[in-house]
Amino acid sequence: MAGFSPFAGSGLSFGHLMDQHKEFFACLALKHTPRLGPKVWRELFGHYSSAFDAVQDAKSWHGLGLSGQKVARACAAEVWRTDAEEEFRAARQASMDVVTWFDPRFPDKLKEIPDPPAMLYVQGDVTLFKNPGVAVVGARECTRLGLETAGRVSAQLSKIGITVVSGLALGIDRQAHLGGLAGLGSSIAVLGCGLDIDYPTGNIDVREELNQNGLVVTEYGPGVRPRGGHFPVRNRIISGLSLGVLVAEAAHKSGSLITARLAGEQGRDVFAVPGPIGQPSFTGCHRLIKQGAALVESASDIVEILRYDFARELEDVPDPSPARDEEGIDQGRARVKAGRKPTAGQEDGGDKPVIKRPSLTDRESLSLTGDELKVLAVLDSADKVHIDALGRELGWNPAIISRVLLMLEMRGAVKQLPGMWYLARESQI
Secondary structure: OOOOOOOOOOOOOOOOHHHHHHHHHHHHHHHOOOOOHHHHHHHHHHHHOOHHHEEEOOOHHOOOOOHHHHHHHHHOOOOOHHHHHHHHHHHHHOEEEEEEEOOOOOOOOHOOOOOOOOOOOOOOOOHHHHOOOOEEEEOOOHHHHHHHHHHHHHHHHHHOOEEEEOOOOOHHHHHHHHHHHHHOEEEEEOOOOOOOOOOOHHHHHHHHHHHHHHHEEEOOOOOOOOOOHHHHHHHHHHHHHHOOOEEEEEOOOOOHHHHHHHHHHHOOOEEOOOOOOOOOOOOOHHHEEEEEEEOOOOOOHHHHHHHHHHOOOOOOOOOOOOOOOOOOOOOOOOOOOOOOOOHHOOOOOOOOOOOOOHHHHHHHHHHHHHHHHHHHHHHHHHEEEEHHHHHHHHHHHHHHHHHHHHHHHHHOEEEEEOOOOEEEEEOOO
């Protein structure tokens, strides 16, 4: 390969930056080589130490069994150059940040899927790639029940540090992002268009918040408009970034079912929210459940299944509270069809709790951690204790005490009262 002409006159003189741009341009060369796709460049990246090295040695690919002869010849002949240079210049002019395959910031989870992207354009907090993630997807035209569930579950997951991944569409996706942005885990949006395209316009406010406090990613270059064929391709990244995919509401032919199928093919867990019998927008969810997807009513159902996966990625992951959490719900801006409202029976009732301490046998069967036992020891000494007092007593910061209390609350060992007061109660085993 003769050399990368886009660097001419760039004024770049630092070796690290030059290498970074070389790698980006090499990924564009692969991207714009006809008939060369994700499965081939995944093989190339397994053989070479950089995309730059792979492109420079394109003439050897066929002999090494890495690609067909025509593809290797096309890349070596630089048929990609015009398109690659155009995208390179446009991205640099727009000051877009790019994460390439060999960049330490590139998400490891995407390297596991059979057809990964070679690079991603990113805007926001790239450290979210390192968080355990759960995708929450669903219909654009949806019911109040679907909206409420998507927002509530997403907020519960984010509250304990799990990142919510979705596609920035109206309806369910919007509520998923809002719920994720409300907590520690935040949210990642995967676009089916260029990073510089505001789509859909009804979600510009969510997009702005994601830019500031979350992360927006796409494999499509600057100026690429959204097209129908982009979204199924985009969906493999949504599921690929996640340990599991929750379909909050989906009709029989919903695009969300494509994400669920891809998740299964990638070895991810699939979850679905059940809806009212006869409600057309939930028929896809019901079909997934019949096919083996886990039925989900709250985030605790997801955490129970993915606990060990989360534990490998996030130290001391607590369980979410099973109580309803309305954070992130914004029905005024979403397109909503008439649907059944959640019944009063779904609310966390205000019944006076029974103040009965868990027995030693109960606590042993719960396999409580040392920190959890310390909290219960403090709660045992009083009828109720405020979260701030617990933190002072144990010398813990608010994030630690909140996480341990959430774990205990889901396991039934503690009860949260209004005003952030807590008491020990009989464990629900």
